[in-house]
Amino acid sequence: MDLRYSHAEEAFRADLRAWLEGALPGLPAKPSPNDWPGRRAYDTHWQRLLFEAGYAGVDWPVEGGGRGASAVEELIFKEELERAHAPYVGVNFVGLLHAGPTIIAEGTPEQRARFLPAILRGEEVWCQGFSEPGAGSDLASLRTRAVRDGDDYVVTGQKIWTSHAEVADYCELLVRTGPEDSRHKGISWLILPMDSPGVDIRPLTTIAGSTEFAELFLDEVRVPVTNRVGDENDGWRVTMVTLSFERGTAFVGDLLEAFELLTSTVDVARRTGAWDDPGVRRQAGHLKAGLDALWALTRRNVSQAARTGIPGPGGTLFKLAYSETRHELGEFSLGLLGRAGLAADDSGGPGGVGTLPARTVLEDFYRGVSLTIAAGTSQIQRNIVGERLLGLPKEPVAGRPR
Amino acid sequence: MDFELNESEAELARGVRRLCAGRYPLERVRAGEGGPRVVDRDGWRALGEAGAFSLCLAEEAGGVGLGLDEASLVFEELGRGLVPGPLVATHLAAGLVGGAQDGTVVVGLVARPPAGAGALPTVVEHLADLDTLLVLDEGGVAALDPASLQATPLGRPLDPLTPVWSLAHLPSGEPVAGPEVAAGWLRDGAVLTAALQVGLATWSTDRAVDYAKERTQFGRPIGGFQAVKHLCADMAVRAEVARCAVQAAAVTVDEPDVGDASVAAAGAKLVADQAAITNGRSAIQVHGGMGFTWEVPVHLAYKRARVLATQFGTEAALAEQVAASLVTPSGGGA
Numbered sequence: 001m002d003l004r005y006s007h008a009e010e011a012f013r014a015d016l017r018a019w020l021e022g023a024l025p026g027l028p029a030k031p032s033p034n035d036w037p038g039r040r041a042y043d044t045h046w047q048r049l050l051f052e053a054g055y056a057g058v059d060w061p062v063e064g065g066g067r068g069a070s071a072v073e074e075l076i077f078k079e080e081l082e083r084a085h086a087p088y089v090g091v092n093f094v095g096l097l098h099a100g101p102t103i104i105a106e107g108t109p110e111q112r113a114r115f116l117p118a119i120l121r122g123e124e125v126w127c128q129g130f131s132e133p134g135a136g137s138d139l140a141s142l143r144t145r146a147v148r149d150g151d152d153y154v155v156t157g158q159k160i161w162t163s164h165a166e167v168a169d170y171c172e173l174l175v176r177t178g179p180e181d182s183r184h185k186g187i188s189w190l191i192l193p194m195d196s197p198g199v200d201i202r203p204l205t206t207i208a209g210s211t212e213f214a215e216l217f218l219d220e221v222r223v224p225v226t227n228r229v230g231d232e233n234d235g236w237r238v239t240m241v242t243l244s245f246e247r248g249t250a251f252v253g254d255l256l257e258a259f260e261l262l263t264s265t266v267d268v269a270r271r272t273g274a275w276d277d278p279g280v281r282r283q284a285g286h287l288k289a290g291l292d293a294l295w296a297l298t299r300r301n302v303s304q305a306a307r308t309g310i311p312g313p314g315g316t317l318f319k320l321a322y323s324e325t326r327h328e329l330g331e332f333s334l335g336l337l338g339r340a341g342l343a344a345d346d347s348g349g350p351g352g353v354g355t356l357p358a359r360t361v362l363e364d365f366y367r368g369v370s371l372t373i374a375a376g377t378s379q380i381q382r383n384i385v386g387e388r389l390l391g392l393p394k395e396p397v398a399g400r401p402r
Numbered sequence: 403m404d405f406e407l408n409e410s411e412a413e414l415a416r417g418v419r420r421l422c423a424g425r426y427p428l429e430r431v432r433a434g435e436g437g438p439r440v441v442d443r444d445g446w447r448a449l450g451e452a453g454a455f456s457l458c459l460a461e462e463a464g465g466v467g468l469g470l471d472e473a474s475l476v477f478e479e480l481g482r483g484l485v486p487g488p489l490v491a492t493h494l495a496a497g498l499v500g501g502a503q504d505g506t507v508v509v510g511l512v513a514r515p516p517a518g519a520g521a522l523p524t525v526v527e528h529l530a531d532l533d534t535l536l537v538l539d540e541g542g543v544a545a546l547d548p549a550s551l552q553a554t555p556l557g558r559p560l561d562p563l564t565p566v567w568s569l570a571h572l573p574s575g576e577p578v579a580g581p582e583v584a585a586g587w588l589r590d591g592a593v594l595t596a597a598l599q600v601g602l603a604t605w606s607t608d609r610a611v612d613y614a615k616e617r618t619q620f621g622r623p624i625g626g627f628q629a630v631k632h633l634c635a636d637m638a639v640r641a642e643v644a645r646c647a648v649q650a651a652a653v654t655v656d657e658p659d660v661g662d663a664s665v666a667a668a669g670a671k672l673v674a675d676q677a678a679i680t681n682g683r684s685a686i687q688v689h690g691g692m693g694f695t696w697e698v699p700v701h702l703a704y705k706r707a708r709v710l711a712t713q714f715g716t717e718a719a720l721a722e723q724v725a726a727s728l729v730t731p732s733g734g735g736a
């Protein structure tokens with residue numbers, strides 16, 4: 001086991017750090033949280049800058065337009081961006097962390113050439129159309145139908161919780177191509193252009209008051225068969241590839257952000273005198289030890305990915321442990337703000353204390369609440385750990401003999 | 403960076419696991435329950451021959467010349483094997499107390515209670531097995547002859563494989579090392595104790611999962627019920643997160659430029675103590691009434707975890723230590 005970075009890795013870090021110092025001051029002001037077109041423009045501009053500097057798709061293969069570096073360099077990349085307070089992936093999340101890696105792994109050469117460079121250059125934004133009103137945790141029961149008609153699929157159905165749908169150009173869409181009750185065996189993975197006729201997007205407001213996700217109504221939308229990734233009815237396997245990335249390394253930036261939030265929270269506690277309370281200090285100590293342990297698990301997962309090329313089961317363990325810890329951290333921070341945390345207002349209202357605005361604390365708090373639901377609830381992750389890692393009996397499914 | 407076991411590390415761990423399975427089968431370990439002596443001298447020497455105590459000692463001094471990295475892997479296996487005895491103390495004493503490194507002597511260790519700690523007696527583990535008792539405080543390490551001590555054996559020890567004695571008075575002993583060694587021992591002892599805890603946490607998980615597959619109720623294996631399955635899943639997560647924390651702390655001690663080794667050690671022990679204790683409790687729960695019997699061994703890991711949680715830093719002290727590292731010089735207003 002070795003936690004030291006090699007000379008090449010350190011050189012990569014030093015170059016990146018120098019570039020960030022030059023690039024960050026020139027960025028425009030951050031758009032307000034609910035200005036989605038503004039956020040798209042901001043996030044894609046940043047992605048474009050990364051691309052021009054050679055930092056787009058650090059661990060993507062060179063053929064895909066990436067840098068072809070290892071998972072370790074990707075980790076350093078995320079570490080340095082967080083350290084420098086660079087913009088988060090934002091609306092590029094699905095393109096960079098789901099759809100892109102899936103197309104790399106499962107796409108045709110034409111699909112790779114068509115879609116990967118545009119993601120890396122920040123030209124095209126993706127969203128994820130997996131969940132449906134009737135198919136959340138039980139994703140395999142999805143019902144959005146795709147019927148073959150010549151060179152097209154004709155797609156009809158409804159998706160929900162589609163993050164960033166309002167500003168996306170493409171959607172990774174799971175559809176039913178097999179018989180109604182075919183479950184895992186009758187799903188296909190399609191690339192849906194969001195401007196296709198018959199796509200209707202209706203934003204939903206989150207508990208944070210943001211229109212971050214939306215409902216997607218699909219009415220006889222024509223999608224070319226050439227937009228299918230993987231074989232017909234083999235979409236479940238393709239999906240598992242995508243999900244292993246989502247649960248694998250996608251939360252690294254998020255974890256590093258959590259360290260920052262904890263440090264800022266402690267600064268606030270020292271200003272307000274709360275830090276004199278041993279109970280507060282011990283809670284902070286537990287949270288720090290917990291985050292450090294998750295950072296160690298991250299490095300374990302990244303090292304495994306660097307050896308094998310794909311994230312292992314450690315991603316599921318991480319997702320489960322991290323989302324719970326993150327939620328605790330949100331409760332801790334908000335609790336310490338006390339009555340100053342009663343409004344997410346930075347200007348006229350009670351505001352936050354010192355360096356930590358109430359807006360940041362509340363946004364982090366809401367994020368903590370969402371993490372145990374999004375990308376598979378904690379209960380579903382426990383089923384996965386119990387069944388796939390520990391070999392315990394599988395959950396019963398109605399209509400399937402036990 | 404490659405934070406994954408390399409082939410020789412993996413082989414080392416497998417070797418110790420085999421040794422434990424051969425030398426320390428559970429029935430043999432359990433034969434010592436409740437007695438004043440639990441250290442099997444032949445087994446102890448076998449551990450010594452395998453390098454369990456001399457792993458971190460320099461080759462010039464007759465050791466193996468490896469680091470805490472490897473030692474933490476060995477101690478995880480010893481924890482998983484429920485091997486009784488003052489393992490961490492004897493490891494730390496290698497090179498300082500003759501015979502510790504090859505397992506021909508058994509060395510114990512006790513932290514000197516801080517001045518004004520009140521009326522609580524000093525409690526020492528494994529006294530009847532010891533050839534030397536070391537006393538650790540911030541000022542250094544001192545050695546005592548166990549036979550010279552006025553000690554009272556305590557009845558019904560929490561862990562039947564960790565017999566304990568009470569000392570009304572702890573003499574100052576003969577100084578054998580200074581404050582620097584003491585500081586290093588507090589840190590390394592925390593990591594190795596945490597590694598034992600990871601082993602216990604893993605053992606408890608394995609026992610619970612095995613039983614959950616085997617025991618049926620309502621016509622199904624109980625592991626098919628989510629209330630049980632999720633207990634098991636959480637146990638596996640806790641053990642794995644703690645394992646990563648402990649191994650990272652061990653590597654940080656060996657490669658101090660990668661982080662603050664003392665904070666990493668304290669944090670790892672905090673997480674590992676919690677994992678071992680919570681998993682011990684959960685393993686009992688999964689076993690139902692059987693779990694509350696003396697016969698079924700799951701209580702042993704729970705009890706051992708509670709013993710180890712009192713050594714090399716308690717929850718409060720460790721949490722405070724880690725919290726102090728969060729205080730940035732620029733932060734705060736006072």
Ligand SMILES: Cc1cc2nc3c(=O)[nH]c(=O)nc-3n(C[C@H](O)[C@H](O)[C@H](O)COP(=O)(O)OP(=O)(O)OC[C@H]3O[C@@H](n4cnc5c(N)ncnc54)[C@H](O)[C@@H]3O)c2cc1C
Pocket residue numbers: 127128129130131133135136137138160161162163164213370373374375376377378379380383395628
């Ligand atoms: C912020 C956010 C962003 C999201 N973004 C997207 C996106 O971009 N694209 C997308 O496709 N989806 C997205 N999702 C959807 C997310 O994946 C689903 O919400 C999630 O999988 C749960 O599905 P559900 O909401 O239908 O809840 P349900 O499946 O109805 O679950 C309700 C409750 O029942 C529990 N439950 C269900 N089945 C079981 C079981 N077998 N065992 C034990 N408990 C069970 C769940 O744990 C949960 O507590 C997002 C969700 C959130 C919160």
